[in-house]
Amino acid sequence: xxxxxxPILSPDLLWTLRAMGHGDEITIxxxxxxxxxxxxxxxxxxxxxxxxxxxxxxxLLPLDQYDDVAAISMQVVGDPDKREPIVDEFEAIxxxxxxxxxxxxxxxxxxxxxxNAGYAIVQTGETRQYGNLILKKGIVRPS
Numbered sequence: 001x002x003x004x005x006x007p008i009l010s011p012d013l014l015w016t017l018r019a020m021g022h023g024d025e026i027t028i029x030x031x032x033x034x035x036x037x038x039x040x041x042x043x044x045x046x047x048x049x050x051x052x053x054x055x056x057x058x059x060l061l062p063l064d065q066y067d068d069v070a071a072i073s074m075q076v077v078g079d080p081d082k083r084e085p086i087v088d089e090f091e092a093i094x095x096x097x098x099x100x101x102x103x104x105x106x107x108x109x110x111x112x113x114x115x116n117a118g119y120a121i122v123q124t125g126e127t128r129q130y131g132n133l134i135l136k137k138g139i140v141r142p143s
């Protein structure tokens with residue numbers, strides 16, 4: 001245990017967040033996502049919801065300030081304009097930590113392709129559908 005860090009941030013997740021470089025992408029996924037076969041490093045945090053994991057990650061990870069599309073959810077199949085309540089939760093957390101960013105969306109298979117080409121996937125215990133979010137890492141500016 002460390003002071004000031006969420007217990008959701010496991011040693012593997014902390015190492016991954018630190019090892020990622022500018023522009024690398026990490027994806028938070030729900031319990032139904034086919035993460036084991038996806039390809040990137042898989043970190044499991046089964047006891048937390050996707051919003052809880054997002055909150056913990058964004059307490060440390062800056063989003064890419066050079067890309068307006070640094071937080072991306074999965075569109076609802078057959079209704080790309082529909083927005084699930086969990087995406088509204090993601091939006092509130094993103095805005096809290098990175099006020100200049102908002103959550104964008106991608107078609108399901110385009111989302112899979114991008115997530116599966118990313119740096120890592122964090123699989124949560126989230127049971128709500130569409131509890132998936134890609135994050136693009138930014139930089140920490142010198143003080």
